[in-house]
Amino acid sequence: MQSDTTIINNETSTVDLYNNTANSWVREQAISLSDFTARPFVLQLCEPISQLRVLDLGCGEGYCSRELRRRKAAQVHGIDISQGMIAAASLQETNNPLGITYEVGCATNLSQFNDGELDLVVAVFLFNYLTIAQTQECMREIVRVLQPGGRFVFSIPHPSFPYMREAAYPFYFQVDGSGYFSQRDQQFAGRIWKRDGSWLNVQLIHKTLEDYFNSLNIAGFTKMPMLKELRVTPEHIALDESFFRPLEDLPLHLAIQISK
Numbered sequence: 001m002q003s004d005t006t007i008i009n010n011e012t013s014t015v016d017l018y019n020n021t022a023n024s025w026v027r028e029q030a031i032s033l034s035d036f037t038a039r040p041f042v043l044q045l046c047e048p049i050s051q052l053r054v055l056d057l058g059c060g061e062g063y064c065s066r067e068l069r070r071r072k073a074a075q076v077h078g079i080d081i082s083q084g085m086i087a088a089a090s091l092q093e094t095n096n097p098l099g100i101t102y103e104v105g106c107a108t109n110l111s112q113f114n115d116g117e118l119d120l121v122v123a124v125f126l127f128n129y130l131t132i133a134q135t136q137e138c139m140r141e142i143v144r145v146l147q148p149g150g151r152f153v154f155s156i157p158h159p160s161f162p163y164m165r166e167a168a169y170p171f172y173f174q175v176d177g178s179g180y181f182s183q184r185d186q187q188f189a190g191r192i193w194k195r196d197g198s199w200l201n202v203q204l205i206h207k208t209l210e211d212y213f214n215s216l217n218i219a220g221f222t223k224m225p226m227l228k229e230l231r232v233t234p235e236h237i238a239l240d241e242s243f244f245r246p247l248e249d250l251p252l253h254l255a256i257q258i259s260k
C-alpha cells in the first residue's frame, strides 16, 4: 500500500508542474538546452521512422510527436499525464493538422493498446518522473504493445550528471549532497534553461544506470541496447558559446534504443 501513496504523490506534483507550465513548453523550433543536446539525437535513434505506428509516451505539448509525423510515421499517438500539456498539443494539431492523436493518460497503463500493435515507442524525458517500480510497470507495458522486432527509444537525464556539477545555469537537478546509491527513488527539483534566458522547471526521480537496465530486463527486453551518452558538441559551442560552454565535457543525457 505504501507504493500506492508514492505513486499518487509524485503523479500529483508532476501533473501540477506541467499543467502550470504547459504554455512555456510550446515551441516549433529548438529553444531549450535539451532541444539541442538531446532531442535531435533521440530522433536519429528512432530512424527509420517512415510508415511506423508510433506511440510517444510523455509527449508533452507534442514537439517530438510532430517531428515523428513529419518524418513520415504512419501514425503517431501521444499520451501525457498533464491535461494542460495535452490541451497545448491538441491546440497545435487543430491549428496545423498533421494527423496526430493525443490523449491524457498514465504511461504505466497502456490497456487501450492490443498486444503487438505498435512498431516504435518513444519516451523523451518521461522516466525522470517515474519511480523504479513505475518504470518497470511502464516498460512491461511497452514490451507488450510492441510487435516482435519493434523498437523502444527513450532519453533520460544521465544518472551521474546531477552528482558531477553544482546546481547552476544552464541545467541542473538539485540533489542533496552526494548519494548516488542512497538517493534512489528520491525526487529532486531541477531547472533547464532556454537560449532566450528563460527556464523550465523540471524534476528528477533519481535512478541509477543499473536501475534502468534492470527495469528493461525485468520488463522482458533481452536484446543488446544501443546507448548514446549525449553531450555538448563543438557545433553547439560554435552556435552559442555562453550557453553551451558551461556544460562542456559533461555527460548530460542518455539515449537508448532497444528492440523487442
Ligand SMILES: C[S@@+](CC[C@H](N)C(=O)[O-])C[C@H]1O[C@@H](n2cnc3c(N)ncnc32)[C@H](O)[C@@H]1O
Binding pocket: 011, 014, 015, 018, 057, 058, 059, 060, 061, 062, 063, 064, 079, 080, 081, 082, 085, 105, 106, 107, 108, 123, 124, 125, 126, 129, 130, 202
Ligand atoms: C520533460 S517533459 C518532456 C515532454 C516531451 N516528451 C518533450 O520532449 O518535449 C516530461 C513529460 O512527461 C509527462 N509525464 C510525467 N509523468 C507521466 C506519466 N506517468 N504518464 C504520462 N506522462 C507523464 C509530463 O506531464 C511531461 O509532459
